[in-house]
Amino acid sequence: MEVKNCKECKRLFNYIGGPRLCPDCKAKLEEKFLEVKRFIEDNKNAPIAVVSEEMNVSVQQINQWVREERLIFAEGSAVVLDCENCGAPIRTGRFCEKCKGEMVNRLGGIYHKHEESVRKEGKEKARMRFLDN
Ligand SMILES: [Zn+2]
Numbered sequence: 569m570e571v572k573n574c575k576e577c578k579r580l581f582n583y584i585g586g587p588r589l590c591p592d593c594k595a596k597l598e599e600k601f602l603e604v605k606r607f608i609e610d611n612k613n614a615p616i617a618v619v620s621e622e623m624n625v626s627v628q629q630i631n632q633w634v635r636e637e638r639l640i641f642a643e644g645s646a647v648v649l650d651c652e653n654c655g656a657p658i659r660t661g662r663f664c665e666k667c668k669g670e671m672v673n674r675l676g677g678i679y680h681k682h683e684e685s686v687r688k689e690g691k692e693k694a695r696m697r698f699l700d701n
């Protein structure tokens with residue numbers, strides 16, 4: 569186990585990975601997250617800069633929550649993020665629906681191929697049954 573300084577309160581704590589925050593600050597951050605989430609639900613059109621100022625959280629922290637898909641900005645909100653793949657405007661996460669779809673399709677392609685071979689096998693079995701008769 570490693571002992572590190574909490575980047576928030578500078579206290580020493582047993583570091584177990586993830587953000588360099590002591591358990592107290594982690595809990596505080598979690599509370600902050602819920603507050604910010606509520607604030608965004610009530611102020612759907614608030615830009616990140618305003619949320620940051622009102623809630624006393626860094627823009628960086630808000631962006632991180634958005635990238636983790638924990639915060640979602642409503643349709644029509646002033647907040648716009650870029651898809652990391654094609655740069656299209658998105659509301660949450662890292663990729664737009666189109667890029668997400670393409671990624672799923674790529675994975676799906678492997679699945680379909682597998683399905684096809686299963687289907688072919690099935691047909692062959694059916695034919696064999698036919699020959700048996
Ligand atoms: Zn701390």
Ligand SMILES: [Zn+2]
Nearest residue numbers: 651654664667
């Ligand atoms: Zn995209």
